[in-house]
Amino acid sequence: GAVVSQHPSWVICKSGTSVKIECRSLDFQATTMFWYRQFPKQSLMLMATSNEGSKATYEQGVEKDKFLINHASLTLSTLTVTSAHPEDSSFYICSAREVALETGELFFGEGSRLTVL
Amino acid sequence: GQNIDQPTEMTATEGAIVQINCTYQTSGFNGLFWYQQHAGEAPTFLSYNVLDGLEEKGRFSSFLSRSKGYSYLLLKELQMKDSASYLCAVRDSNYQLIWGAGTKLIIKP
Numbered sequence: 001g002a003v004v005s006q007h008p009s010w011v012i013c014k015s016g017t018s019v020k021i022e023c024r025s026l027d028f029q030a031t032t033m034f035w036y037r038q039f040p041k042q043s044l045m046l047m048a049t050s051n052e053g054s055k056a057t058y059e060q061g062v063e064k065d066k067f068l069i070n071h072a073s074l075t076l077s078t079l080t081v082t083s084a085h086p087e088d089s090s091f092y093i094c095s096a097r098e099v100a101l102e103t104g105e106l107f108f109g110e111g112s113r114l115t116v117l
Numbered sequence: 118g119q120n121i122d123q124p125t126e127m128t129a130t131e132g133a134i135v136q137i138n139c140t141y142q143t144s145g146f147n148g149l150f151w152y153q154q155h156a157g158e159a160p161t162f163l164s165y166n167v168l169d170g171l172e173e174k175g176r177f178s179s180f181l182s183r184s185k186g187y188s189y190l191l192l193k194e195l196q197m198k199d200s201a202s203y204l205c206a207v208r209d210s211n212y213q214l215i216w217g218a219g220t221k222l223i224i225k226p
Contacts (some may be wrong), residue, residue, distance in 0.1 A: 006159075041220040043216045044204070044216045046213075054197070093159050093160075103148070104163070106150075108160050110158070110159055
């Protein structure tokens with residue numbers, strides 16, 4: 001199956017700093033990638049849909065100025081958490097859909113666990 | 118509104134069979150997915166149903182009834198490694214994925 005790689009796997013940062021998370025599709029091109037956040041014992045929450053070459057589409061309640069998404073190429077999308085605060089600590093997961101597959105299933109990155117001190 | 122319901126937690130015995138149910142009310146339907154998520158890891162794809170009936174894949178099977186808005190994931194010959202959360206997700210008329218909260222499956226020896 002298709003492989004999506006996410007980096008870093010975990011990061012600890014001080015409050016007020018910014019953190020960048022990368023999501024790469026390794027063996028296919030992804031015009032669309034999705035960024036999720038998952039708090040402990042809760043389901044996945046879609047934050048935004050990242051579109052190659054255009055602006056991301058954010059879900060209601062997600063601050064676009066705080067969670068900057070860039071999808072500069074067909075294989076790379078980045079999420080930058082700006083001025084991170086402890087409440088931003090969470091598990092961030094990216095995913096991509098390989099359009100060639102009939103099912104349109106999502107392939108997920110390994111996830112990035114962010115801890116803001 | 119759109120809603121997906123599945124039990125919060127289930128417990129089963131190694132070697133046994135367990136059925137995890139999922140009911141949904143969504144704006145349109147374009148397929149139902151089951152994903153497995155081990156603690157601290159990202160979800161992995163298990164199955165996809167778009168037509169009514171049973172899809173079998175090894176020890177795992179998934180069933181769909183569109184008229185009832187109902188699906189189940191059946192796991193046979195349970196192994197300890199099957200301990201995980203199982204997420205039901207429905208793709209609506211806008212091709213957006215609506216996620217259930219997940220069912221935590223605990224396997225006991």
